[in-house]
Amino acid sequence: MRLSCNAAISKGNGTFSIETIDIEKPEDEEVIIQIKAASLCHTDLNSLHWGKPLVMGHEGSGIVTQIGKKVRSVAIGDPVILNWATPCGHCYQCHKENEHLCENNSPVIAGSNGYNSGHAHLEGTKWKGQPILRSFNIGTLSEYTLVKEIAVVKNPLPNMSHASASMISCGVMTGFGSVMNVAKITAQDSTVVIGAGGVGLNIIQAAKLCKSKMIVAIDVHENRLAMAKEFGATHTILASKDDNGLIKTSQEVRTLTNGRGADYAFECTGIPKLGAAPLAMIRNAGTAIQVSGIEEQVLIDMTLFEWDKKYINPLYGQCKPQTDFPKIIEYYKQGKLMLDDMVSKTYSIDQLQDAFDDMESGKTAKGVIVFN
Ligand SMILES: [Zn+2]
Ligand SMILES: [Zn+2]
Incomplete structure (x- = not known):
C-alpha cells in the first residue's frame, strides 16, 4: 500500500x-x-x-x-x-x-x-x-x-x-568498529581519544572492552570529560582551545606514556586543524586513526609522521552490520556497553x-x- x-x-x-x-x-x-x-x-x-x-x-x-x-x-x-x-x-x-x-x-x-x-x-x-x-x-x-x-x-x-538502538546505526558502530575491527586493541595498548562526543565515547568504551591499559580522553569541555570517565577513560586532559594542533596536550600524553607516546590515537572532533593531532600523540610505529570524517585541506608538519607511523581513515568502523550489530547488542545486554546513558x-x-x-x-x- x-x-x-x-x-x-x-x-x-x-x-x-x-x-x-x-x-x-x-x-x-x-x-x-x-x-x-x-x-x-x-x-x-x-x-x-x-x-x-x-x-x-x-x-x-x-x-x-x-x-x-x-x-x-x-x-x-x-x-x-x-x-x-x-x-x-x-x-x-x-x-x-x-x-x-x-x-x-x-x-x-x-x-x-x-x-x-x-x-x-x-x-x-x-x-x-x-x-x-x-x-x-x-x-x-x-x-x-x-x-x-x-x-x-x-x-x-x-x-x-529505539532511541538507544538508533545510535548503533552509525555513531556506536563507527566507534566500536574502529577499535574492534580496525585497531584491534589489546590489553598491552595505550589509547588516546581526541574528542569525547558521540563517536569518541564509543571508542572509549570499546577500548575498555579490549582492556586497554590506559585510555586518555582529551576534550575542551569539562562536562564531556566527566562523561568520558563514566564510559571508561582512565585519564582525562582538558585541552585549551588555543593549543594549536594540540601540540601542548601531546606533551602531557608523552608524560603519561613514559615519554614514548601512545600506541593508538583516535581523532573524533571533525575539526580540520586537528586532522594531524593524533600523529602527535602516538609513539614511533604507532597508529593514528581518523574517525570524524574531516574532508578539508589540512597543512601537516611531516615530522609528525616520524617514524614508521601509520594513519588510517576507516569507513564506518569497517562495518559488517549483520554480524557487528548483534555483537554490540550482546555487549549492551550484558551491561558492558552503555547506550542508554549516551x-x-x-x-x-x-x-x-x-x-x-x-x-x-x-x-x-x-x-x-x-x-x-
Ligand atoms: Zn553518522
Ligand atoms: Zn560490491
Missing part, C-alpha cells in the same frame, strides 16, 4: 523543512520501516549543504510495517536497526571482503556526499511528485522509509529503547533545529529525534 508521511527534507542550500513525502509499496527485496527514533550526528548538519534535496538522517531504529515478496530475514512487526552498508557482493571490493567499500552501493564513495544511490530504488520515494534522494540511501528523519532488506538488522531485544536528550521532529543547535554548542553528546 502506498503511504504519505512527514520527513525532514534538506534543500541542499543550508536549509531544511518538514515536508510530506510519498512512499511506494516495497519491491521484492525491500521493506518499509516505521521509524521510531533517529539519532543525529554532524554528518546530518553537513547534509544541509550537499547541493540537492534529500530526505535527511542516516541513523535509525524502527518497526517493519511492510515487506517485499522475497524478504526472509525480517517479518512485519520486527524491531530493526538500519544500516547504510548495503554491499552488492560481487564487485572488486566486496570480493576483497571490504563490503563497506562496495564500489556499486556504498553511499559515500569519494565525492558522492552520502547520496551515491547505487542500487537504491529512487522511484520509491517522492517529494512533490518527483523522486528524491535519501541521505545514505536510508533517510531516517522520516516517519517511514523504504529500504533494501539488507539495510536492516533485526534487533533481538524487543524491549530495547542519549543526552530527545526531541520531536519539529524540534530538529533545536537538536542541531545543542549538538553544535557541545551541549549534547547525542541528540535523538523520536517519533510517536
